Amino acid sequence: MNRPLRRVAAACVVLFGLLLLQVNWIQVVKAKDYRNDPRNRRVLLRTYDRERGPIVVGSGKSRLAVAKSTVTTDALKYLRVYPGGAVYAPVTGFASFVYGYTGIERQENSVLSGDDERLLVRRLSDYITGRQVKGGTVELTLQDKAQQAAWAGLKGKRGAVVALDPRTGAVLAEATSPSYDPATVSSHNGQTIRQAYQALLAAAGQPMTNRGVQNTYPPGSTFKVITAAAALAHGYTPSTRIPSPTVLNLPGTTANLGNFGGEHCGDGQTDTLLNALEISCNTAFGALGMKLGQDVVRQQAEAFGFGDSSLDLPQPVATSVFPDGLTQAQTAQSAIGQFDVRVTPLQMAMVAAGIGNHGDVMAPYLVKDVLAPDLSQLGKTDPKLYKHAVSASVASQLRTMMEAVVLHGTGTAAQISGVSVAGKTGTAQHGPGAAPHAWFIGFAPAVNPIVAVAVLVEDGGSLGSDATGGKVAAPIAKAVMEAVLHP
């Protein structure tokens, strides 16, 4: 009987050999997949076991956490809460274990979670000393008063506000409406998260869309600033008289270009460049665009950032476009910000900021500083020149023209007592029968500004198709600029 016993022994060795191979397959070869599989609850436990760092705005006494973690008593140790709520939602995004991360929660995840390599040394010492590993802090450039003013101004409307510091490119406000409470999709309950998320997807007005950077719109008359910049750079002055027919025939078409309310500009034949901008004369700028040619206008637009698909805040930014291969008629329409010209509110804020900052557009940024859990600095953002858009003299001429717009043109609603404000209104058609979008871009103080702003209200807000940017958007811009000027 010994021979079969030895064979049985050999068979047992084979059986155990198979088990060893299989265990190696699971615990070595497939280990990484299993460890990081989203269905593996341990991933979740690990994520929520660490204190995720806060996202803060302001400094010193006015320092305010707009997203932070609180200790809970359930299985997931920390809960993400959003004191910033809907006001800051387009910036913070959410941190959901069901739908992943968006916004700064996503862009700065490595710092917030504590996995960033800049935190490596500290993490190692935490590991050795047995201290709980914590995430770092992200400091935003946003100013709470400006953000709140933007949010309050947009209340009940669909639209976006972006405010920049023209000197640095720091984003001071980035609000969108409608918005949502990120806490509803960042809880610990998968089922309520799914319900909340589906409700947000189905909700009117796409509350999870950050209109300031993710959507593009026709800029309307605010684009005339760019056309004017191109003209000034090509030998025009504010007092140059340009053709301003009451009705502009569009070559090659049966269509005409008229002015708002059928008004005529200047003497009905010609007008100064200054006055054309002040009263936002469509026919004058349409004709000017055709005169300059599409390439000149496009180059000027690109000097402000149009066509750049690599811009990020670090939030990715939709590309603003001035179209190619235009007919003369299309060039005329494009020169007044219609046809297929599309911009983000951020882009228009950059146009205003560039003019205010003597022609230099600074690279916009949202993250002021990144701090380790012990509040030591890890990555302060230094302001960078983004593009040299126009010469200082052109910028100065544009500023004077835009001041006139606010002083006694279409933008009087943006006036702030004691401070000179430069600005431009816009009312952008975007389809037959639809109410136009209301725009305002501007900066204050007009000389050496500390705030530049772009306001977009979709479909002209409550005023319907009679809206002009001056009535709906300018007051919001005024409130935001005041919040920065008088903190």
Add this chain to the structure above:
Amino acid sequence: MTALSLPRTPGRTGRTAELALLVLAVVLAALGYTAVQISVTGSPSGGTFSYALGLGVLYGAAHLAVRRFAPYADPVILPCVGLLNGLGLVMIRRLDLASAESARQQGKVIPRADAPLQMVWTVIGVVAFIALLAVVRDHTRLTRYAYTCAAAGLLLLMLPAVPGVGATINGARLWIRVGPMTVQPSEVAKVLLMVFFAAFLVAKRDVLSLASRRVVGLDLPRARDLGPVLAAWAFSILVLVRENDLGSSLLFFGIFVGMLYIATERTSWLLIGLAMFLGSSFAAYHVFAHVQARVDTWLNPFAYSSGNGYQLVQGFFGMGTGGIFGTGLGEGSPGTVPYAKTDFIVAAIGEELGLVGVMAVLMLFLIVVARGLRAAVGCRDSFGKLLAGGLAFSLALQVFVIVGGVTGLIPLTGVTLPFLSYGGSSVVTNYVLVALLLRVSDAGRRPAPAPVSPAAARAQLADAPTTVVRR
């Protein structure tokens, strides 16, 4: 010939080595227990001392019993078993703490801790171990009770099917209620039936191995000798159908075919067994929905990750997260795997002790199996050989069935992992199994009594096999 019949040096029993290894096993288990306590509760108190003391006393008693009743028995088997059992208690304690914690977080009633109960069962197991060694001084005497064992084994197997006695747990009717506890009688039946198989096969082995017809190079047994294997097969199917217990039926059939092969040395039995196994598996796949579900889940567990495959996939996640060195005792989340204390305890070990831990556990089992088979080889009588061989093989097969099932090597069928899984009947039965192995091992390693009288010498000569003398 002369070398084999020389008496072994008396005094070299290996008992001292066994004691040293047992001390090591207790120390390792106590360290594991302390690690769990510190990691989960933050302090080493909470029964660490009484746990270590309890294990020490138990294994000390077992060791003394071996010294007294089976002094020549293999010295490695008991320490391996002791370490496995100790580790099992540590893991059950760890999972107790995990379920208490999750109940606390969810505001539910903290469930009954299983580790103390398992400790009680371990005590009963060791008492049974000692009792068997004390009562059964000569394993060949068991052949007298072969049919009693068979009857008792069958009765135990049938019990769960009896209304009022049996209990259905997790869709399988293989439990009986004894007071507040449930007992799985098939575990006990397994050992009883192996005793019967061994005795029966030794009595019939000549018929089973000699009378045959040769067909295409293969010795086929006569049709009427197929009886026993057919009976075993039919019986396994019966268990499967009546009690919905895939694991046990697979185990019974495998053990029986293995023992038949050891007894007859005929490969044809293996082939016939394999053919019957494949045939009935194929049929079962098509007839029983739950068998089909098991196989489908095995082939593609992630497709059923929230249904039938949940447990399997959670086990993979646990083991994958553990990786090579594991998260450390108390540092993982083994509580997320359902039935981590019983069928899936190897997944919990894989998560917290890593690949290294699982391989160590498998090696301990392999050592016990190898030592058991060695005892079979060293045993002088056919019954002892077959019994020890069968017991060792059954242990190997059971480990293969459950570890292979949990790791996705074979379809998952629920059987316990001997000594590690929570479950009273399993622990007690496996201690009895080990006691039988030690009994056979003791008989094989015991110095042969020196022939004293010519009559005795003649008797020995008569027992000796005839040899063919070359001219």
